[in-house]
Amino acid sequence: MKDVRDALFVAQRSDGTLVRRPLSPHLQVYRFQLSMFLSIANRIAGVAASFGTLLLVWWLVAAATGPVSFATVQSVVGSPIGILAMFGWTLALVYHFVAGLRHLAWDAGYGFDKTSFNKVGPIAVAVTLILTVLVFAIGVSLWNSAPVIAVVPVVAPAGN
């Protein structure tokens, strides 16, 4: 025993040997269920979407700075790593949105029971995947059909 608090967790068997008392059940003793994954996934998605706001701020600041800065953002977003990051951000945002709607429904008193959790959970996953792929597919096709950008204009309107 290194910590005095450990004394509270030690008990004696009937034969006198010491044994650690069982602690309250922790994560690993539970059988995996979709609802437990969806619960923590909402939190992870929220944190991931938070990091995505850096890109939003960069995009806005670059657009407010000038065409050259803006072209830099576009080239980074259009790069393989940028596309991957955009996909991750889209997925995180869409799932956090869908799970957030579920939370608001629960807060309002709807569907806050095991039967509903297990019924709506898979639907939430399906909606998330469909919306993510849909938004991303539309995004990529619109990106490719957008007018060709003059990356470095002869005269920048302002800034830069």
Next chain:
Amino acid sequence: MSNAKLQHQIMRSQLGRVRGLGSAKSGVEHWWVERVTAIALIPLTLWFVVSLLLLLGMPQIVVVHWVGRPVNTVLLLALVVLTFHHMQLGLQVVLDDYVHDKKSHLALTLLNKGAALILALFAVVAILKMAFWAPALVVPGA
């Protein structure tokens, strides 16, 4: 049990009870504001995602003009302010749950609040700059 006796048993001022303050020193404000911002962000986020899709790949001047339209300026400002407020509220709960060391918790809390404020200000200033800049620009072909 008479009411007079009952009042002596409540170890809490009536004013405190009315304000909903317990040992946590605050009521449900954090929880409530998180929900209020979430509700406001439903339509704002949908609007922004659709707008962003339509702006994808467009030159900078088009983006500046889009931001410069008063409706877009206002909705973007609302989106940014509410997003960062909602974000720091949510991240704070994550910190409260997982960071047990008091010094780390304080440092990360200050970082969370500070970063959210600075990022929000960056975005707000950028939006306002575009809003005031847009009328002076001429869009080619418009």
